[in-house]
Each structure stands twice: as C-alpha cells, then as structure tokens.
Amino acid sequence: MNSNKMSKIQIAKAKRLRSTPYTSRIEKQGLKAYTTYNHMLLPAGFEDSLEDSYYHLKENVQVWDVAAERQVEISGEDSAELVQLMTCRDLSKSKDGRCYYCPIIDDQAGLINDPVVLRINQNKWWLSIADSDVILFAKGIAIGKNFNVKIIEPNVDIMAVQGPKSFPLMEKIFGKAITDLKFFGFDYFDFRGTKHLIARSGWSKQGGYEIYVEHTESGLELYDHLFEIGKEFNVKPGCPHLIERIESALLSYGNDFDLNDNPLECGFDKYVNLDSNVIFLGKEKLKKIRSEGIKKKLMGVIINLDKINMSQSIQLKDNENNIIGEMRSAVFSPTFKKVIGIAMLKKPYWDVGLEFNINIEGVSTKGTICNIPFI
Amino acid sequence: MNSNKMSKIQIAKAKRLRSTPYTSRIEKQGLKAYTTYNHMLLPAGFEDSLEDSYYHLKENVQVWDVAAERQVEISGEDSAELVQLMTCRDLSKSKDGRCYYCPIIDDQAGLINDPVVLRINQNKWWLSIADSDVILFAKGIAIGKNFNVKIIEPNVDIMAVQGPKSFPLMEKIFGKAITDLKFFGFDYFDFRGTKHLIARSGWSKQGGYEIYVEHTESGLELYDHLFEIGKEFNVKPGCPHLIERIESALLSYGNDFDLNDNPLECGFDKYVNLDSNVIFLGKEKLKKIRSEGIKKKLMGVIINLDKINMSQSIQLKDNENNIIGEMRSAVFSPTFKKVIGIAMLKKPYWDVGLEFNINIEGVSTKGTICNIPFI
Numbered sequence: 001m002n003s004n005k006m007s008k009i010q011i012a013k014a015k016r017l018r019s020t021p022y023t024s025r026i027e028k029q030g031l032k033a034y035t036t037y038n039h040m041l042l043p044a045g046f047e048d049s050l051e052d053s054y055y056h057l058k059e060n061v062q063v064w065d066v067a068a069e070r071q072v073e074i075s076g077e078d079s080a081e082l083v084q085l086m087t088c089r090d091l092s093k094s095k096d097g098r099c100y101y102c103p104i105i106d107d108q109a110g111l112i113n114d115p116v117v118l119r120i121n122q123n124k125w126w127l128s129i130a131d132s133d134v135i136l137f138a139k140g141i142a143i144g145k146n147f148n149v150k151i152i153e154p155n156v157d158i159m160a161v162q163g164p165k166s167f168p169l170m171e172k173i174f175g176k177a178i179t180d181l182k183f184f185g186f187d188y189f190d191f192r193g194t195k196h197l198i199a200r201s202g203w204s205k206q207g208g209y210e211i212y213v214e215h216t217e218s219g220l221e222l223y224d225h226l227f228e229i230g231k232e233f234n235v236k237p238g239c240p241h242l243i244e245r246i247e248s249a250l251l252s253y254g255n256d257f258d259l260n261d262n263p264l265e266c267g268f269d270k271y272v273n274l275d276s277n278v279i280f281l282g283k284e285k286l287k288k289i290r291s292e293g294i295k296k297k298l299m300g301v302i303i304n305l306d307k308i309n310m311s312q313s314i315q316l317k318d319n320e321n322n323i324i325g326e327m328r329s330a331v332f333s334p335t336f337k338k339v340i341g342i343a344m345l346k347k348p349y350w351d352v353g354l355e356f357n358i359n360i361e362g363v364s365t366k367g368t369i370c371n372i373p374f375i
Numbered sequence: 376m377n378s379n380k381m382s383k384i385q386i387a388k389a390k391r392l393r394s395t396p397y398t399s400r401i402e403k404q405g406l407k408a409y410t411t412y413n414h415m416l417l418p419a420g421f422e423d424s425l426e427d428s429y430y431h432l433k434e435n436v437q438v439w440d441v442a443a444e445r446q447v448e449i450s451g452e453d454s455a456e457l458v459q460l461m462t463c464r465d466l467s468k469s470k471d472g473r474c475y476y477c478p479i480i481d482d483q484a485g486l487i488n489d490p491v492v493l494r495i496n497q498n499k500w501w502l503s504i505a506d507s508d509v510i511l512f513a514k515g516i517a518i519g520k521n522f523n524v525k526i527i528e529p530n531v532d533i534m535a536v537q538g539p540k541s542f543p544l545m546e547k548i549f550g551k552a553i554t555d556l557k558f559f560g561f562d563y564f565d566f567r568g569t570k571h572l573i574a575r576s577g578w579s580k581q582g583g584y585e586i587y588v589e590h591t592e593s594g595l596e597l598y599d600h601l602f603e604i605g606k607e608f609n610v611k612p613g614c615p616h617l618i619e620r621i622e623s624a625l626l627s628y629g630n631d632f633d634l635n636d637n638p639l640e641c642g643f644d645k646y647v648n649l650d651s652n653v654i655f656l657g658k659e660k661l662k663k664i665r666s667e668g669i670k671k672k673l674m675g676v677i678i679n680l681d682k683i684n685m686s687q688s689i690q691l692k693d694n695e696n697n698i699i700g701e702m703r704s705a706v707f708s709p710t711f712k713k714v715i716g717i718a719m720l721k722k723p724y725w726d727v728g729l730e731f732n733i734n735i736e737g738v739s740t741k742g743t744i745c746n747i748p749f750i
Contacts, residue, residue, distance in 0.1 A: 309388075
C-alpha cells in the first residue's frame, strides 16, 4: 500500500473532513487509506504496495486527487501588497501566468505555510496551500491593516498528472501547446469547450501537471478521459508519494517544519530576499537570524534498517546521550536499501557522515547525517 | 462502533496528524476509528457499537482523549482587547476562573470557530478551539493592529470525563471540592502533588469535567488512575458521541456551520451582544443582518429511516423540486427510532412540521422539520 504507516484503524468520515469531487471515483479505484489535509480527504494509498507505486510513478503516469491543496484567492487593489507582506520571497518582479514557491511567515519568522503562489494578474492571486488555514492569517492581517481586498476559498479542486508519461498523455488531450508550458508556468487549456487552468507543477520530481478544476463537471469528464486515453501509458491512480518525496527532499509542512521553524533553518534561503526593498512580515527578525546564524537546520539521515513506521518525531542522540536533533520524516528507500529521513539538527551537529544513535520502537540503532536531497 | 460513517478505509498516520499523549493508551483500549481535528488525531469509535456507547455515556462515565481541542493562549497587555475583538459575545464583565462559549467571527460576520474561552486572568486567556487554525487569525489581527500580545499554542492535552457517574468518580480522586465547581467554572486541583486545571464542561450534555493537562506525566498517571478507580462506576474509554451530540444539538464547526454562516443563522443569539459598547469584528454587519432579518437558519429534521451514513451535506427539496435547505449532520437516534439531523433551512421554510423530500444514496424519502435540541 502506498502509505508508510498503516494503522489498521479506520478513518471516520464526516462532512467536516470534506470529500472531493473525485472521492467516489478513487474509492472505486481501490483506495486503501486516507489522510486529511486542509479539512479535506487526501488519498494516501491504493492497492499497489508502496514500492510498486514508487516505481510506477517514476516510470509511467499517475493521476492524483489533490483537491485538498486548497486555494486562498486574494483579489482587490491591495492584494499584491498583502501577498507580499505574507512571504519573504520578493514578488516585485513576478509575472502573470507564473507560479512561485513562497514560504509564508509571521512577524517572528515562524513558518505558517509554504504555498505555490499563482499570479493570475496583479490584482488576483491564488495561494495553493499546504495544510494550515492561511485564509485566516490573510483575513486577520487584512482586517488589522484595513486592506481593500477580498479573500475567499474558491471552488478549485486540483487533479495532478505526475510521472514521465504525463507529457505524452497530456499532449494527446491538449495538443502540442501544453508541452511548451515551462516549469511553474500556467495557462488555460480547452477540454471539450471548457477552459481549465493548468500549471506545469506538482508535488513530485517526476514531472507533470496540475489541473486547477473550477468547472467540476468538465473536470470529472476529464478525470475519466485521462484514465481512458491513458491506458497506453499505463496510467494509474496515485497520491503524493512518501518514498519519492523524501528522496527528492520535497519538504512537508507539519511533518518536516512548522511554526517553530524559520525559512533559513529549512534551507529555503533562495526564497528569502532580505536585501530587496519589499516589505514583509518577519524581515527584521530574519535579518537578525541571518547575522547571528541559525541554531538548527534540516538535513538528511540514513539508517541501516529495512523498514520504519513513523507517526511522530524521534530524537537523535550522540554517544554521551546528548540530544543532537530529531528525525521528522522517514521511509525505507528501495533505491538506497536503507531508511532515509529528514531531521532537524542542532548546531554544531551538521557534519555529513556524523554518526548518531536512535531508538526506534524500543530498538537502539545507529545512523549517519547526510545532505538533502538524497537523489 | 462509535462513529457513524465507517468507511473501511484506513487512516494513514504521519507526524502532521499529531498523536496525543493518550494515543498509545486508547489504541490498546480497542480504538477502531479516528477522525482528525486541529491537525491531531481524535478518537471516533471503540469496540462497542454506536448505540451501546450512547447508552453507556448516558448512564455511566467515559474518559475521552480530546487533546485535539487545542488551546490558543493569548497573553499580554492587549490580550483582553484582542479576544474581545474576535468574538461577538460581550466579555466586559467576564471573571477569572470562568469559561465562556464564544462564537468567533470575521469582519463579514462569518463564523471562524466557536471556542470555549477560559479567562485565566485579565492578561491571559485560553481559547479551547474547534477545528480551525484560530491561532493564525489571532496572529494576523495582532500583527495588523500592532497589538502587544503573545500568541502561542501551549502544551495542553485535554482529557474529558463525561457522563453522570463522572461526579462520584472525580470526587473520589479530587475530594468534595470538585463537586462544588459550578457549570463552566474552573479551578486547579491537586493529583499526587501536581496541580491540574479542571473545568466543569465537556462536549456532551451528560455532565462532567475537562482536565486541561499541562503536565503530561502526571496527566498520564491520572488517566490510568481514572480507569483503575473508575471500575466501580463502569468507566470506559469514549469520544464525542454523534447520537448524543445531535440529540442535544451541540453544534459542530465544519459540520453544521462554517465561514459561510453567521451566528444569528446558527441560533447563537444569546452570545451576540450587539447593544453593548464593546468593539468586535463584524458588529456593524451583524446589526445590519439583524435589522434585515436572517435568510437561513439551523433547525432540526426527522426522517423516517433506520440508518444513515453521511459524509457531505444533502439537499432538501419541496414538492416542486425547489431546494429549501441542506442537511449537514444526521444519525439514527435510538430514542426517536428515526434519523434525526441538523439542517440549514432557507427562509421561508421554517415551519415546524413542514414536510420535505430528500434523496439518500439514491433512495427518495420524506422528512419533517422540527426545533432543536431534540432532547
């Protein structure tokens, strides 16, 4: 199954954990596990084993119900100012039709989310969010500052088409034009008379697209069409993949970092623009952190084990039993034949190759520190 | 099992869906289903059937892991002003050591949450929240208004002791003093040398307490002690109960109401203080709504069925196929021998006894409108 930690405990559905337009379809397609994300169901595993679906994703094409990546739409005359205030990335030279990975931080530089920001135009932005209620943060700031903006969660349910064969599959449906889309570009493409916003993006490093479905009926037709026409490319349903995302070091908000971490500790340096003139929350705090130096940072770890089930962070210790950090995500990698993980390590324990002790479900073992990404 | 909609689909655990200090205990005690709430695991069903646990709760005592009711701690010199700004309930005469049920609304009077607010003192408040990131809303406003406050999620993991026998059980542990606690009062009580904040409150109408555990080790000892000493009261593990809460019309944020509803539509009139002098968000909007009259409101519905599985809202229609509202929660009630539900009904379809048509999983049936609570 596709998810790492199978608990054998069921999920109790309720309206509060919103279904997506694709829910009934994925359940018929052999869904085995859910997680929740932005108060919505997110598939976490189908019938294939975690390893089988890993190889499938790297060699073929998968369609993912990632409607749980909700949009926060910020529009109106102060929208650009508000969006910039929320992120440490300089958006002053941003362009319509482009996606920007933007850490969102508070006034203390604590990470609130790490959305992909879509600039629809200068007065309309979509924040395609990770798992926290960014809409409430945006509303709070807008109210406090009396901004002239409108902030809503629009009806947008993303399906992702991921994997190397996503390119021929999407070309077959949308024509050559879609293969001209550059990474993190987006545009509108026609499917049977309905326009869909499609970005070349997605939460894997295997290439692909995200279709921002605003017109549900057409989106469901497209979903079915992808599976029909995709047979020749061996298309399967899938979901964000634990092995693939850890190997690629695609960081996960709530797993690898949260409000207690700042962007410099998470290796987001290239999205932290402290020397430009733009105004954003936490800028002075980040300058202070930069000048003093960070005290902890995210790195990789490798452990000589053939499996792991992780549902909370695990301390890493040196031989004197000092805590040197904590592992926050981990999975067995079929590529490395070892457990690989992402850990927040205290200064000065940042040496690649440094050995540590870790106790996993009562068994003490050793691991070493490495750089990320693994691949 | 204790939850209404058993999906047979597993929950995929991850650090992002935080475990609680009690997680390993409840899993040993026969947990069968989880929901998630505030990015945390919330038990949703044990080995007993939903009905058995309903009667058990009404006649005995249960201990609930409700750590997912997270606290937003707001402290500092502007804390009272910020807390008041966030709720339409007049807190100007609030007292230390008291709990207040407070709808939180935005500037458009849309509901953001409905926490129980604990006034620890004039400069320190806990908002014991439903399922949305109130901390981000509070931070946004505080940043926008430049308030002098500190906003954190403290280490507090509530266990609830609910049911009529909670009183003798808690008296046996904490002595006579705890039975003197009035409804929605709280105080600190000693367990083996550690003080715990205990409120007479809880998300059932069967009476009981909520223990706000800040000292985890002592809390876990207390958890075990409650089960040891509680044998004579037939104590069992439990969780917020769908039948009991719908019969009692304890409304659930995200199920029965959300950002698209205002407090007057949800029957929260007694917590809406428009004629006092306090300043809060959405006050002018609410005055306008009051003077124009609401256009929809929450009421009860009764349907002549012996079961229902609900994971999204269901439309209610009249005989001309006009949509008159939507049912948002529902369950089979062993007391009424019918399905009872909570529905948002459009004006003018507010007559008790009015019949409607509803299609449940392809089967068309009829129901009638009633007042809430049912019991």
